[in-house]
Amino acid sequence: MADTSPHRQYRHLNMSNRFAHSKVQVLRDGRFSLHTNDHANRLQAYLEKRVKKRPLGGQVRRKTQKKDPIDYKAVLGSYEGLPRINIAIHIVGSRGDVQPFIPIAQALSKPPYSHRVRICTHPVFKDLVEENGIEFFSIGGDPANLMAYMVKNPGLMPGMESLRAGDVGKRRVEMAQIMDGAWRSCIESGNGLPEDANVVRTRKEEDMRLFIADAIIANPPSYAHVHCAEKLSIPLQLIFTMPWSPTQAFPHPLANIEPSNVDPSITNYLSYSMMELLAWQGLGDIITRFRVKTLNLDPISPLWGHLLLSRMKVPFTYLWSQELIPKPKDWGPHINIAGFSFLPLASSYQPPDDLMAFLNAGPPPVYIGFGSIVVDHPAELTRTIFGAIKRTGIRAIVSKGWGGLGEDTPPEGVFMLGNCPHDWLFQYVSCVVHHGGAGTTAIGLAMGKPTVVVPFFGDQPFWGAMVFRAGAGPEPVPYKKMTEETLAHSISLALGPEIQAAAESMGKMIVRENPGAAEAARYFSEAIDLSRMRCFLSPERVAVWRIKKSNVQLSNVAVSALMAGGHLSFEHIKLIRHIDWYVDEGAEGPSTGVLGAVSETVLNMVMNIADYCRGLSRTLHEDLEKGNKDSFEIARAKDAVHGDAMDPDTLHTIPTRIHIQPADTYPHGRLEYIAYRMASKTARKADKKKRRTWKQKQLDKQAQEFSRSNDMRSTVEHKHGKIHGVAHETRHFAGSMIGAGLKAPVAFFYNLANGCHNLPSYAFGDDTVRRRDKITGFGSGIKAATKGYGLNMYDGITGLVTQPYLGAKKGGAAGFGKGVGRAIGGLLSKTLAAQFGLLGYTLKGIEKQVGKRGSRNLKARLIAIRLRQGLLEYENASEEEKALIMDRWNKISQAQHQT
Known part of the structure; x- marks a missing residue:
């Protein structure tokens, strides 16, 4: 009988290009069958061009490190020791997945590292984690339900019974909750459980529990890891118990390779991309929603999102013995094998x-x-x-x-x-x-x-x-x-x-062998390079802030000390970006780019419709007063503990010289207001003689609203009744659909430009393709467009000479012919990239600039947490450390004057 189930389309995946035809079929034992045929040698050459010969990417240190003329290491001398950082470990899976990470967390939390480590996993493992002395945070999800689902559906695709019972929708909702929980675990205090959030604490007690991750460790199935790391600009290390990195040595553990005329090493390598593509096929819309709605990041198409980890060379550590599985020769230095990690019981x-x-x-x-x-x-x-x-x-x-x-x-x-x-x-x-x-x-x-x-x-x-x-x-x-x-x-x-x-x-x-947990901790420390995360003035602390237009990176204590001394104000500093993850490299070719743009637009509209339907259902069917009664009581109790709100008339004044005092003594909302002004880049000293403009007053109003709502996030949204709520949802839906329409041409030209830009590298093996500048706003968009235009035109024209020459130098007459082909193909694609980039990158810059307003609240929330942490750390710092910070600052100031 033919398979006519509605999910049949997801059991088969066919991929064809000019090199080979690959067919993937999901089997009922949870694995997938991969059959590849046609031009084996051409496929092998293509894969080597596509991945193996690509330069190390993904992690980009701040550009200011290249511009600052002062050698701070020579000025301040050499320091010993490494900073103590906050580490969030994301784990999705069963007890067998969680257990190996506990010894790693224990190793990282003890000397010589002494980090604050938080294991973020399912609530059922709370006791297991805490009884071993590790901080716990719940990201939601129930591994028992997941195991029952896997037993019921041992294949990657569900059966008819599960589809009829709605199991697929439940697991997708659960995965979305897990991703949101993973993000909360990076920025929230407490353990993530509802009963903990409802406990009334003093502001001092709340400040003692504050947490923002400085680095992330995760197993690959948690999926939120790289997106959280991108948002926070922090290091990421993936650790797992089974192979997840492409290699020619053996296939993906879930792959069943069928015999073909292709070299087995090539199908082994290809199986990893196929597995990731299947996963993104099922989770791509959830990941996109998470990035757009929760993190205010750009969407990523599954067409190139499934290559994200291998493209960016994200550091990996595997927990098995090299006596069992030696490290494959084609794994780079960013991949290590630590050995088995055992939790002694x-x-x-x-x-x-x-x-x-x-x-x-x-x-x-x-x-x-x-x-x-x-x-x-x-x-x-x-x-x-x-x-x-x-x-x-x-x-x-x-x-x-x-x-x-x-x-x-x-x-x-x-x-x-x-x-x-x-x-x-x-x-x-x-x-x-x-x-x-x-x-x-x-x-x-x-x-x-x-x-x-x-x-x-x-x-x-x-x-x-x-x-x-x-x-x-x-x-x-x-x-x-x-x-x-x-x-x-x-x-x-x-x-x-x-x-x-x-x-x-x-x-x-x-x-x-050395214990796997200890080796994993060592590889993690080496991969993230803690010495580059140190504060310049207090090197035993992690840098959290950076002085604008310089390379001076400072800890919370250092910033508080300099503000207390009148050397800095809020307008001079910004949150540091330890690592800029180059996530959006884009499509491999123009056709993929166009397809990705179309799918992005359609998905954006579908998400808006789904949000509108959910919003209407919530408005029409929920008992708002009953649902929010407890939250109001909790908020009122917190207000009573935290103290009175500050005078709105004095909110707009931000002093240059700061009187440092304990965070819990500041008027309620003051630090949140300052954080919002910093996020909107308006944290300048107020001139009382100068009349404030309408724009400044609007910013004040927005900042006040943020400061009031930051601790009371569960207030009634539609307090005027259901009709007002429906009108609000409809107005929001109309605006989001208009926004989706306006973003459609941006996505089209931007992805098309990226596809043309990347095509020579992927299709022709052209190693002269330059990395496109990152676009963060209007200015960087204009820069990327103009710079890209000039360099693409230059490289395309000069390639007519350099490509045949380099080809002949490497491969003689045959290499010369290949070089001519690369030159012609490169001239065409680079010329198109230059033309489309002018419009595409400029439009992307405008979109980014407009979108900054939507991300202010989240950015302000992170800044507010850092401000509170800084005041608490300064309060607990010794007078000797404060004096040493000021002495080192004076040395830096002298060096700046001399240059």
């Missing part, structure tokens, strides 16, 4: 008496367990396990797990086990049989135990294959093909002398 475990009696009653048993895997027919699986045990004549410990195994009476020599730490239990067993989860595989190999993998779905076949390749276990037999005979045969092979010797040898080599 054996020391605190007290085994029950019956378990100890069973272990002492005979030879070491075989462990059989499938963890959190849930099967449709547990009784049948139990009979299969018991039958294999009888065939081999062994003693066995069978874990009940989530699947409810062992309801039948177990035969003699079998012990049914509940929850038990693997690092304790595996000391006493002769062999381990499990589903192939990364964590269980790791601890079994580290203990030197022969391993039998019975994969169910996902990455489990990959780990089974790696164990088999290492000789530490037999070839894995999938669960659906497992019988009494196959399981008994696999166990017998695993207990043989060859596999036992190989497993013991691997266990000894793993034990000799």
Whole structure:
């Protein structure tokens, strides 16, 4: 019977270009089948041009570092030690995904690092995180629901039953909530749970809990990581337990490569892009909404968004032993393998008496367990396990797990086990049989135990294959093909002398390696380069601010000290951008750019319609008074604790010399008002003799509204009733649709210009293509347009001479011919890029400039948090440190005068 399900279109993905045709089909075991054919050699050359030979990208340090004429290191001398920073660790997944990050967080929070580390994951893991001494923040989501969904739909695409039950929509809503929670974990205090937000605290207590991430660590499935890092301009490190970076050494763990005439190394490499594309196909609109609505960032098309991590060379650390999977040769220096990260649980475990009696009653048993895997027919699986045990004549410990195994009476020599730490239990067993989860595989190999993998779905076949390749276990037999005979045969092979010797040898080599958590912490510190994040005046603190038009980066304490001394005012400083992530490189070619622009416009309009429908439903059906009663009571209580609001008549006055005092003694709303003025770039000293303009009065009004609403975000939005609410939603919808229409030509010309600009690099292997300047406003848009026009025209014309010459120099006559082709293609594409760039980049600059007003509140909120942190840190700083800051400032001032 033909597959006529409505999601059939998502089970197949076909990609064709002039090099090859690739067909991707999602399988029901959670993996995908990849078949590639046609011109293998041309495909290999294309991939090498496309990714392998591209220069390191993604992270761009501030331009001012190149312009400042003062050598501050020579002026201030060399300092020892590194700053203490705030780290947010984003984790989405099961307990097995969360557990390896806990030892890493512990290592980073202790000397020599002593960072403040916060693990941000699902609320069900709160106790696990906190009982190990790590700060916790809830990003929402329920891994139990996710596991149930995966068991029900083991493939990447859902079944008809899930579609009818609305499971897909629920999981998408949950993923959107997780992304929003990940962003909140970067900027909010507390633990992210509702009950914590409702606790009334003094302003002093609230200030003590303030948090803004200075760096992010994440596992790739959390997906919000790179977007949060881009918004905050902070370092990002990805850490995972399975391969996620493209390589020719082995395929993506979820890929099943079909035989073809293409070199296997090429299809291996291609499988990673296909996996990312499938993920973006399902989550692209959620990511776009998150970027646009929550972070006020530009949308990213899935057509090039799926290449984001590999394009930008985001630092990766993998948690497995190189004895099991050596680092592939085509992985760059930004990718490291740290080793297995184990959370020791054996020391605190007290085994029950019956378990100890069973272990002492005979030879070491075989462990059989499938963890959190849930099967449709547990009784049948139990009979299969018991039958294999009888065939081999062994003693066995069978874990009940989530699947409810062992309801039948177990035969003699079998012990049914509940929850038990693997690092304790595996000391006493002769062999381990499990589903192939990364964590269980790791601890079994580290203990030197022969391993039998019975994969169910996902990455489990990959780990089974790696164990088999290492000789530490037999070839894995999938669960659906497992019988009494196959399981008994696999166990017998695993207990043989060859596999036992190989497993013991691997266990000894793993034990000799440095602990994976410590290595991961070291790689993280090296990747983010903490020495470049230090404050110039107080190097043991992280720089938070930068003096405008200079390279002087300062900590909160340094800024407070200089303001107290009258050397700085709010108009002189801005939030520092430690790293500018070059996210929007754009399309690979003009056709992709046009398609991306069309899809962006359509998606923008669809999101506006969806928002309008949700807004109407909320307005018409919610009991607003009841829904906001508690929030008003909480806000009123907080107001009573925080004190009275300040006099509106004095709000517009921002003094040059600041009297530094504890943050909790400032009038309510004062710091928020200053933050808004800084965000809108109007934080200048007020001239009382000069009459304020209408624009200044409007800014004052906006700043006052922000200062009042910053701590009372849950006020009634439609306080005039449902009719007023419907009118408000309709007015907002009309404005958003007009905005979407105005953005359509911007997206078209901007993406078309990017596509023409990038085409020579991707299609012809032209390594002379220059990186386009980042557009942040009208001025930078004009600069990018004019500069791009001149350089593209210059490179296109001069390429007629330089490209054939370079080609002949590298490849003789054949290289000369290729150079002529690159020159002609480059002249055409670069000329078009110059022409379209004039309009496209200018329009983009205008759009960015207009959009800055919409991001003021978020920027002001970040500034307000930093101001409060600064006052608190200054209050707690020693007089000796304050004096040292002033002394170093005087040295910098003298150096500036001399230049």
